[in-house]
Amino acid sequence: QAKSAGRNQYCFYQASAGQQNADELKLEQALREALRLQQLDVHYQPKFALATKQLVGFEALVRWQHSELGTVSPVLFIPLAEKLGLITALGEQVLQRVCLQLQQWQHFAIPVSVNISALQLADTEFVTRLHRIVQLADIAPQLIELELTESCLIPEQAEQTLHQLTQLKALGFKLSIDDFGTGYSSLSYLRRLPLDTLKIDQSFVQDLPGNISACQIVSAIIAMGKALGLDVIAEGIEHQQQLDFLLQAGCDKGQGYLVSAPRPAQDITPALSAKAIKPVTAA
């Protein structure tokens, strides 16, 4: 029940309305405190070349471990942060963490992607503030890819978004569309955006290779991405048969539990240093 409620809602079991409000309030207070004390953490999931399984980058994913509530999923607290007007603060803490990590990994020049919520991007100060954070940390913007979802691309703000993305691109940031294929963005609009990457949504990847329509959608996305000169990466790869399908369909990169779940940075650094996982390129 709680899970099927989806991304924009949260409810605990079949609790009474009163209990549910109390739980929400508790979560809300806990989130405010976590932000105030900068307790959110970031894990990193490897992105790899499908053909060789060599490391090509990481995706940064926010994590919240609460002393009483336990591990709270971002699927729960990101929408809450959006609802409470805390997403900009949360997003900046994540970006700061990622910049510190990139400093530590400077020697490897390994790109990291960061998820950006539609509401963060809607903030007119977003570009300026992001640029300042990255400059202060002395990180090359080329190492940071911003993962936007199609919900960032609402038609009412098409021109404003195009302008922002053009600015971000000019500063050197890479731009990717996350969960591609699940939203409603028009191809004519997408074509105008200065994108680098399409990320195939994991809901399609999960149904490979047994489900014909999933296979066709994935093949179409790969073909279209390539025709537009974009990088295509598949997320949520758990099985070798999924990887095999993606590879023969022309997809170059992927991420998923098959190779590695998101891991804390301290688990990754030793492997990077030992070249147990070896970056392919220094972008």
Ligand code: C2E
């Ligand atoms: P997303 O950006 O599409 O991230 C992919 C999700 O799939 C992550 O869940 C990741 O842990 C999970 N995943 C990775 N490999 C596999 C796999 O092989 N199988 C399956 N079943 N799942 C896999 P997570 O970390 O719970 O994040 C969920 C969503 O929360 C993200 O979806 C993203 O939309 C949002 N999110 C996470 N971190 C941030 C953040 O720092 N800022 C914002 N605005 N949103 C974030």
Ligand code: MG
């Ligand atoms: Mg993502």
Ligand code: MG
């Ligand atoms: Mg995704």
Ligand code: MG
């Ligand atoms: Mg997703």
